Amino acid sequence: MEYSEKVLDHFANPRNIGEISDADGVGTVGNPACGDMTTVYIRVKDGRITDIKFKTFGCAAAIATASMTTELALGKTLEGALALSRNDVADALDGLPPVKMHCSNLAADALHAAVEECMAK
Amino acid sequence: MKRIYLDHAATTAVDREVVQTMLPYFTETYGNASSLHSFGRDARNALNASRQTVADALGAQANEIIFTSGGTESDNLALKGVGKGHIITSSIEHPAILSTCRYLEDHGREVTYVPVDSDGMVDPVDVESAITDDTTLISVMHANNEIGTIQPVSEIGSIAKDHGILFHTDAVQSFGKTEINVRKMNIDLLSVSSHKIYGPKGVGALYIRKGVEIEPLMHGGGHEMGMRASTENIPGIVGFAKAASLAVERFEQDTRHLTGLKDMLIAGVMDSIDDVTLNGHPTERLPNNANLRFAFVEGESLLLHLDMKGIAVSTGSACSSASLDPSHVLLALGIAPEDIHGSIRFTLGRGNTESEIRYVLEVLPEIVGKLRAISPLAGG
Numbered sequence: 028m029e030y031s032e033k034v035l036d037h038f039a040n041p042r043n044i045g046e047i048s049d050a051d052g053v054g055t056v057g058n059p060a061c062g063d064m065t066t067v068y069i070r071v072k073d074g075r076i077t078d079i080k081f082k083t084f085g086c087a088a089a090i091a092t093a094s095m096t097t098e099l100a101l102g103k104t105l106e107g108a109l110a111l112s113r114n115d116v117a118d119a120l121d122g123l124p125p126v127k128m129h130c131s132n133l134a135a136d137a138l139h140a141a142v143e144e145c146m147a148k
Numbered sequence: 149m150k151r152i153y154l155d156h157a158a159t160t161a162v163d164r165e166v167v168q169t170m171l172p173y174f175t176e177t178y179g180n181a182s183s184l185h186s187f188g189r190d191a192r193n194a195l196n197a198s199r200q201t202v203a204d205a206l207g208a209q210a211n212e213i214i215f216t217s218g219g220t221e222s223d224n225l226a227l228k229g230v231g232k233g234h235i236i237t238s239s240i241e242h243p244a245i246l247s248t249c250r251y252l253e254d255h256g257r258e259v260t261y262v263p264v265d266s267d268g269m270v271d272p273v274d275v276e277s278a279i280t281d282d283t284t285l286i287s288v289m290h291a292n293n294e295i296g297t298i299q300p301v302s303e304i305g306s307i308a309k310d311h312g313i314l315f316h317t318d319a320v321q322s323f324g325k326t327e328i329n330v331r332k333m334n335i336d337l338l339s340v341s342s343h344k345i346y347g348p349k350g351v352g353a354l355y356i357r358k359g360v361e362i363e364p365l366m367h368g369g370g371h372e373m374g375m376r377a378s379t380e381n382i383p384g385i386v387g388f389a390k391a392a393s394l395a396v397e398r399f400e401q402d403t404r405h406l407t408g409l410k411d412m413l414i415a416g417v418m419d420s421i422d423d424v425t426l427n428g429h430p431t432e433r434l435p436n437n438a439n440l441r442f443a444f445v446e447g448e449s450l451l452l453h454l455d456m457k458g459i460a461v462s463t464g465s466a467c468s469s470a471s472l473d474p475s476h477v478l479l480a481l482g483i484a485p486e487d488i489h490g491s492i493r494f495t496l497g498r499g500n501t502e503s504e505i506r507y508v509l510e511v512l513p514e515i516v517g518k519l520r521a522i523s524p525l526a527g528g
């Protein structure tokens with residue numbers, strides 16, 4: 028199992044780490060028992076994501092996909108964020124090892140949950 | 149970047165003296181040990197001397213040692229070779245034992261897996277109470293490959309003896325690191341491997357106590373007293389024997405060195421990082437094993453950060469295994485899966501130094517801190 032350079036870069040230097048205390052939407056997916064858990068926080072203005080942060084417990088793929096998800100989602104409309112798929116995130120990272128595609132590529136789902144929470148408000 | 153190897157339970161570098169001892173057996177003494185001519189005799193002499201050396205290291209007789217391709221084959225030969233009856237083993241055995249047991253179960257054999265306590269220790273009472281009229285074999289490892297816990301094999305051996313049952317132990321991890329005497333420990337079958345003791349890969353041995361009947365796995369030209377057909381790997385066997393004799397020679401020195409480094413590592417980590425727990429038994433463990441779990445972080449991430457600093461370790465985390473299953477050993481200890489994910493195994497070797505351990509202690513707190521800072525599980 029080999030990680031791409033991009034995965035290793037986002038793993039070693041994750042972007043947008045942290046929490047947003049008064050976030051407009053928060054989404055958490057995963058389960059520590061399974062080894063991966065990610066929370067995504069978004070701030071939204073005029074239908075666009077203006078700030079995004081994440082926290083991840085998990086392997087290198089989990090951290091890198093969360094970091095990349097926040098980079099891709101920042102500045103997107105809520106609809107655009109909902110359209111962002113796990114595969115888009117994996118592609119932006121130059122791919123993930125097949126075994127990691129399902130279990131560790133959760134951040135897009137966490138983003139969708141955050142967006143849906145925001146939309147429901 | 150300097151690289152520090154702390155994964156000696158996975159494999160070791162071959163000792164330079166061992167390599168030198170092996171070299172002539174590739175190009176000069178290359179005969180087939182079954183041949184009658186002088187080339188064959190030379191190879192046969194080397195084979196016999198090697199068999200004696202390995203036997204001496206185990207307290208056995210030369211004709212009780214069968215050379216194999218390694219620990220996995222030795223385990224297979226022991227378990228499959230006892231052709232019938234109920235088997236008792238432990239829940240924390242190496243996959244070479246557990247997968248073989250599952251294979252035998254698929255072929256109609258009954259197997260009982262005795263549990264371990266939270267330190268990874270088998271209770272001999274549990275072994276004894278698992279014995280049925282049909283039990284033919286008990287197989288309990290000497291020391292565990294992940295957590296280093298050393299099992300009470302002498303006691304289990306004497307229980308087996310009292311009941312007229314064969315006792316096998318996988319001593320792949322303990323050989324060279326803790327004393328072994330097959331007679332004193334009531335062992336009938338014992339597996340060892342060369343590449344864990346600074347010998348070459350692809351060679352190991354099974355001790356078979358004289359009089360114990362084992363069915364061979366390999367049929368062919370009747371090598372290894374009919375127990376393992378295949379032209380003997382003389383360079384490998386000679387290297388294994390040299391590594392075994394060095395292990396005996398350096399036993400006290402190695403034990404002191406490894407214990408010192410291991411204690412320094414464990415104490416240093418505990419002093420500098422919060423929420424760390426030692427997996428395995430606090431005292432009854434191999435001198436070179438420090439298996440530590442770091443709360444709120446995942447092991448593959450820890451491993452890769454250490455790797456980026458040149459430090460090689462292994463993890464019990466599911467996320468680094470092909471199967472994505474967490475370590476069966478740590479699960480058997482009753483550790484919660486989320487905590488298992490944060491377990492790292494450091495296994496030290498003869499060549500490691502205090503300054504290497506100091507370097508690990510220098511970089512590890514920062515790595516754990518960095519991962520905890522992004523972990524949603526680390527409160528506050």
